[in-house]
Amino acid sequence: MATTMRASSLDFSRRSLWTQLGALPWGLILLICAMAMIGVAILHSATFTNPEEAGLPIRHATRFGVALGVLLVAGLVPLKWWFWAAWPSYLATLVLLVAVEFFGFTGGGAQRWVQIGPVGVQPSEFMKVTLTLALAAYYHKRWNDFSGGFVIHLPALALIALPAALIFRQPDFGTTLALFASGGMMIFLAGLWWRVIMAIGVAAVASIPAIYFFVLQDYQRERVDTYVAQLTGQSVNVMDDGYQIEQAKIAIGSGGWTGKGYMEGTQSQLDYIPEQHTDFILTVLAEEFGFLVTSGVLILWMVILGLGLAIALRAASLFARFAAAGAVATVAFYILFNVAMVLGLVPVVGVPLPLLSYGGTVMITTAGCFGLICAAHLGRNEPLNTGA
Amino acid sequence: MSGKRPIDGLFNRRALIAAGGGGAVFGGLIARLFQLQIMEHERFEVAAAENGVRLDLAPPQRGRILDRFGRPLAAHRQAGRVSIVREQTNDLPGLMAELSRHLDISPERQTRLISDARRQASFQPVTVKSELSYEDFSRLSVLAPSLPGLQVEMASTRSYPRGRDFAHVLGYVAKASEMDLERLSEGANAQERAAVRRLFKHPDMRTGRSGVERSAEDWLRGEAGFRKLETNAAGRIIREFDDPTLAPKPGRDLYLTVDAELQKFAIDRFGVESGAAVVLDIETGDILAFVSTPAFDPNDFVNGISSADYAVLRDDVEYSPLYHKAYDGTYPPGSTFKMVVAAAALEAGVIDPNERIYCPGHYRFGNNTWHCWKKRGHGSVNMHWALKGSCDVYFYEIARRMGIETLADMGKRFGFGQRWELGLTGGRSGVMPNDAWKRAARGEPWYEGETLNIGIGQGQVASTPLQLAVMSARIAAEGKIITPRIIGEGPRPDSDIPFDAPLDAAIMQRMKAAMYGVTSEAGGTALRSGDLGLGGPRLAGKTGTSQVRRISAAERATGILKGENIDRRLRDHALFVAYAPHDDPKYAISVVVEHGEGGSKAAAPVARDIMAEAMRIDARRTPSYIRTAATGGGTSGGAR
Incomplete structure (x- = not known):
């Protein structure tokens, strides 16, 4: 182990830090910066009527500055280090999740936080990155031990289900879904048989009633009810749960092709929409800039995710491929679920829009994911056949 | 690294399928966006316009x-x-x-x-x-x-x-x-x-x-x-x-700092009379009652008073209900001022307290004659007797001996001629006249004869009932500085004049003894008002009459008009200042009964009853605003 450490630091110093920096996927990083700046601009519009929220755009920019630092540092970390860290970090996060169960404190109605020294952290957010790492390391190492078949995926499923169960208990339905979605995507990439996928799909649909009645909490059930009601066009009680989604639809729909103009959105400026600077930030964009710009922002996201996926496809090692693809899937899940939620297509589950929503946690998770993608880019030629 | 299975091919194929799936979902979202923003635009635009916060x-x-x-x-x-x-x-x-x-x-x-x-x-x-x-x-x-x-x-x-x-x-x-x-x-x-x-x-x-x-x-x-x-x-x-x-x-x-019950009692005690009363806590300077009667009902003003109702209040110049008589009203202090005059003379050394001055009932100075209220005269009196019998001649003499400047200095040290800042609107300074004041106000020099009038609290000297209460409180406290206050917990009144004028304790003890004599010794002018009806403690005080008009020589000859024989507006004001209990003073009071004529007859009984009520209530019970602070202190003390 000691010798490999020295080898890797040698490896690191062989190519200077500047060369490494220059080799980062700068096109991708610049697009990410552009997306964050769009976020600052929309936040300015969303918050400027309320003096109590006056500092939010600046803080958003500051947070992005920090996140960018995290991204670059994480990107420059040699891929080998990521690989070694995969299992320890997964286990550590799991321990933290158990700690939340026993010692955690409550924030925003759910028990998600645990105190480490002076800072409160949300282990469930770490898990999004460390699960990706663990699954990537798992498939990287075990690929040749199985001659194909279904059995290889069972431990992977366990890796997902263990933290997912703990997070579901907090309760945090959004993150649970996110873990299953991005982890499931990695299992899919690892070649899970189609007939198994079909079977799971059928089983999932069949279990919806059971989940609805026995697993969901009351407030989660209400959200689903509201969602179904507004989707089927029933008159929702606009005073209660349906209010937010109804107001969001009015804001988006009244935007038209080109929107009402920057800081001119009546819905947004009059504070109709709760959470409009966090989860519902897209409503401000849609109302003030209209369909063209909003779909443009979505397309920009597709480009960013596409670039990330391209890195995954070009990497030599299975670890790099799975890690980068898993990171892309994690961010993609955020975006797709958030947009679908704001557009009234899925129930309101608190999922923010990366780089656009105001919020520190999602910013750092996003930075971690893209940092991992950058590391996979820099280490794309490394075979990583350690101990295999 | 290529394993036994062609992983690259599988991974790439699956990744492209996933990308295609993801792209399709993105496409679906954009389609939904199109549906909401373009196809249903009109409906939502109307909804947005109807919405109003x-x-x-x-x-x-x-x-x-x-x-x-x-x-x-x-x-x-x-x-x-x-x-x-x-x-x-x-x-x-x-x-x-x-x-x-x-x-x-x-x-x-x-x-x-x-x-x-x-x-x-x-x-x-x-x-x-x-x-x-x-x-x-x-x-x-x-x-x-x-x-x-x-x-x-x-x-x-x-x-x-x-x-x-x-x-x-x-x-x-x-x-x-x-x-x-x-x-x-x-x-x-x-x-x-x-x-x-x-x-x-x-x-x-x-x-x-x-x-x-x-x-x-x-x-x-x-x-x-x-x-x-x-x-x-x-x-x-x-x-x-x-x-x-x-x-x-x-x-x-x-x-x-006021006590609502004491205030009510005092107002009721005035009955139909108009006047003012101020009760002070001697230790703290707290104003316990600040009475000006008759008054108006402030509830009438909250929603706007009708101009007719307002005119009734405004035009009642005789009882002037809008006027804060205790703070804005200025009255010649009359004989209540004699303690100030005596204290000034003692301090200036112009008289020994045992020196006797003969009062024949009048006093000649220059070409004029000044009269004592007691037509027959007090005979030969020393300071103690002069105070308790309120002999005017004695005070004409000592005022003349010391001169107006010495007298005015002492008056100012008692707070006369100065507005007490309480953090209320209004408040008058009254007048403590001297040569400089007269030159500024009238453009004339001071005449020595005027000093004699000031010596018995008449003439240009003018004081508010609040100033009189502070005066008697300072005498009772034997010269201690007392700053009256009415805001217990609230904005601190910003007084830029720190009041710092000590008085000689020995002299004040003499004044106290004389005030006790007024209510409790033979020859006192207010003997009937000394008993508070509480057993032991008695009231010590000083009567005063404040002239409203000049009495002509002709009227003096035929008998000064009083009571029913003269219009109410021309009758003298009755004054009384006091403190109690006489042996351990807690409260000081001043009472002015407008046009009440005699201090002993009209003002002293009112002062006595209010004082007795104050003693019964014992308003020194810790006020609510102190209690909260005291509890906090107690807790921290207990923790120690």
Whole structure:
């Protein structure tokens, strides 16, 4: 182990830090910066009527500055280090999740936080990155031990289900879904048989009633009810749960092709929409800039995710491929679920829009994911056949 | 690394499938966006236009004013109110006609209200009637939904539960006039001015016009907030958002040092007389009662007093109910001033307290004759006897000996000629005349003969009942500095003159002994008022009569007109200053009974009864505003 450490630091110093920096996927990083700046601009519009929220755009920019630092540092970390860290970090996060169960404190109605020294952290957010790492390391190492078949995926499923169960208990339905979605995507990439996928799909649909009645909490059930009601066009009680989604639809729909103009959105400026600077930030964009710009922002996201996926496809090692693809899937899940939620297509589950929503946690998770993608880019030629 | 299976191919194939799937979902979302933003655009555009969030200004709840034991002197009362809002109706006269079928509104007032509503900003409600009866309120509430533009609501109104008892101290609140607005926005920029105007034009908003209500305006007012209301296209309120960040911040409560029960007792004791009384706590300087009677009811002013009612108050010059006699009223102190004169003479060394001066009933100086109130004269008296018998001749003599400047200096050290800053509106300094004052005020030098008048507290010397109470408190405390105060917990009055004028304790002890003599020894002028009816403790005091008119030699010859024989307005004021208990003074008092004629006859019994009541109540029980602080101290002490 000691010798490999020295080898890797040698490896690191062989190519200077500047060369490494220059080799980062700068096109991708610049697009990410552009997306964050769009976020600052929309936040300015969303918050400027309320003096109590006056500092939010600046803080958003500051947070992005920090996140960018995290991204670059994480990107420059040699891929080998990521690989070694995969299992320890997964286990550590799991321990933290158990700690939340026993010692955690409550924030925003759910028990998600645990105190480490002076800072409160949300282990469930770490898990999004460390699960990706663990699954990537798992498939990287075990690929040749199985001659194909279904059995290889069972431990992977366990890796997902263990933290997912703990997070579901907090309760945090959004993150649970996110873990299953991005982890499931990695299992899919690892070649899970189609007939198994079909079977799971059928089983999932069949279990919806059971989940609805026995697993969901009351407030989660209400959200689903509201969602179904507004989707089927029933008159929702606009005073209660349906209010937010109804107001969001009015804001988006009244935007038209080109929107009402920057800081001119009546819905947004009059504070109709709760959470409009966090989860519902897209409503401000849609109302003030209209369909063209909003779909443009979505397309920009597709480009960013596409670039990330391209890195995954070009990497030599299975670890790099799975890690980068898993990171892309994690961010993609955020975006797709958030947009679908704001557009009234899925129930309101608190999922923010990366780089656009105001919020520190999602910013750092996003930075971690893209940092991992950058590391996979820099280490794309490394075979990583350690101990295999 | 290529394993046994062609992983790259599988991974790439699956990744492209996933990318395709993801792209398809993105495409679906964009399609949904297109559906909402383009296909259903019109529907949502209409919905957005119909949506309206209104921020209605919400005035803050004004802080209460409480007495020393936390009894409310100024508080709040809920009252029904009906108003009209121009922007919610397009038939203002029709609405008014309909409304007048349910409420008694004169045609002139109807026209007036309509023109008011047209002149004001369209969203600004115009109050038709406040203080609705319960029946009217419920009937109009039922009616309101069917009459757009009609607004019926409960509103919080300032109320003064003790009515006229504290009229002059508290003052009153009223709707802000243009003058008030000018004053309230002094030094503000254009934007702040607009905000002040907007707030004070709100029908529930009041501002202090006088008294504590005015001087402690900033303390009491609180901060305005907003009610966030969602309305539909018709302007009807659909719901109210609960937004604590927008809620108005209530003003702070303010404690006075006064005791509401003692105040009430004192006012009742005055009966139909007009006058003033001040009760001071000697140790703390707390004003326990600050009476000026008759008074007005400040409740009448809150919603605007009618000009006829106001004229009645304003034009009553004989009883002047609007006037704060205890703080703004200045009276020649009369014989109550004799302790000041005696103290000045002793300190200046112009007389020995045992020296006897002969009083034949009059005093000649130059070509004039000054009279003693006792026509037959007091005979030969020393200082003690001169004070308790209130011999004028004795004081003419010692005043002449020391001269006006020495006398005026002592008067100023007692607080005469100086306004006590209490943090209330009003307050007069009175006059402690000397040569410089007269040259400035009249352009004439001081004449020695005038000094004689000042020697018995007549002439140009003028004092407020508050100054007289402070004087007797300082004598009782044997010279200790006493600064009167009436704000127990509230904005500190900013007095720029620190009052620092010590008095000689030995001299004050002599004065105390003489004041005891007045009420309790043979030859005293107020023997009947010394007994407080409490067993041991007695009252020590000094009578005084304050001349309202000059008595001519002819009248003096035929007998000075008194009582029924003379118009009330020409009768002398009766004064009395006192402290009690005589052996361990706790309270000091001054009483002025306007046109009461004799200090011993009219003022002393009133002072005695108020003092006895003060002793019975023992207002020194810890005040509420101290109690909270004391409890805190006790807890920390217990923890030690």
